[in-house]
Amino acid sequence: MVEQMMQNGRVYGYARVSSTDQNLDRQREALAGVDVLVEEMVSGKSRDDREKLRTLMDFAQAGDTIRTKSIDRLARNTRDLLDIIDELLAKGVSVEFVDTPQLSVSTKEGRAMITIFAAFAQLERESIRERQLEGIAIAKAAGKYEKAPKLAPEQIEDARRRISDGVPKARVARELSVSRQTLYAALSGSGKYAEAAA
Template identity: 50%
Template sequence: MNGHKGQVVGYVRVSAVDQNEARQVAALGDVDRLFSEKVSGKNVRDRPQLQEMLAYVREGDLVRVKSPDRLSRSAGDLIALVEQLKAKGVELEFVDNPSLNTDTPQGAFMLTILAAVAQLERATIRERQAEGIALAKARGVYKREPRLTSEQVAQARDLIATGVPKSVVARKVGCSRQTLYRAMAGPCASG
């Protein structure tokens, strides 16, 4: 990748369990600016260093990452990031997967295929979910998340008031966090 006019910006991500970022940093070589974070990476929005890097890069810059999985855990998110960078005039280089680099016709082709696969995957998942729900309803076994009793809601409120995290409270009363949030805000929450 010699055609870029701006800075070479490196991005590394290690999970909380895999604390050593040295291998990724070494693989990137010389960079003008390095963004590094220690998070699981499942959700792109929950990665402050990635968001900062996206805001930092300018037209002509090159973002260098060791491999696509360091940037994103899903093909859909990866494609969205590639598009976001492309819109800013920023190229993307994967040290371990040069066939995906955005400055080559082969890379653009591979990313187009990846985008199509991600789109098909999302459509297939939605279709399977709808089929599964329809079959479960037909068998009479489809039920929404369990409603919390007024006693469980009262217990949850007491625990939250003492500073217990909502995720812990949800496990304690036997529901998801979403169900807990709905119960705390819903009409049956006053009971």
Template identity: 50%
Template structure:
């Protein structure tokens, strides 16, 4: 029996009092949503992220509103994207208009992931300093 591919969303806000609606609107219609209200710092505490990664299969797409919702550091971003694409799924970042998959892993794609991820990390650092 062939697997029906799905598009799933991963959405995250940093605290309980923040609202997920803006990200849901940005992402649009999906088959399933994984959501959490937790800081993006410690990956071990992000159970919805672990569930999302465990859920996706070959051909699925994980849609995220923006890179900073998936990871707070460039290292984490690369690790998470690599983990998802190793399963044959793709990761789509709506704000950045970028999609990464095992089939499109090339030098320019890697460069874009690193550049955009570095800017997201830099922006987060500036916000913390303020």
């Protein structure tokens, strides 16, 4: 019966990158053949900030499958990952990871492996972040560090066009994964964007 439900269900692909300057091509290739591909450009730190994932989880029905390229595309921390999986399984929705097809979310062994994989991935990200912060601190102390602008000139021009077409600034900032203050600075050519404006 369960196998029949799975055959009748739809397969949704979920692809995510943290910012607009990252590329979704590898994930699109890995998820080729799904019925519907949902893409999102937002940090994976919290599910609350990922509107498209929340909508997908609400929309998916029993017998459907949500497929991602890897576990860190679905969540960036172990607790959030397990909560998402539990919520989907409770609805009868299966979860698949292309890079690690052996991780079955429906068995206790598979869940144990997912927990271990997710924990190591989280540890690696935190270690990388610590090294980045240490490098930045050293560069700042030497007077060599200046954070690059978050928005490229093409993105600023596109933002201007969309705002002139009536799209709210808050929405444009959200879709560019920047704060409203950053968007305002870019549009006005102030701060780090003064040179680009000149």
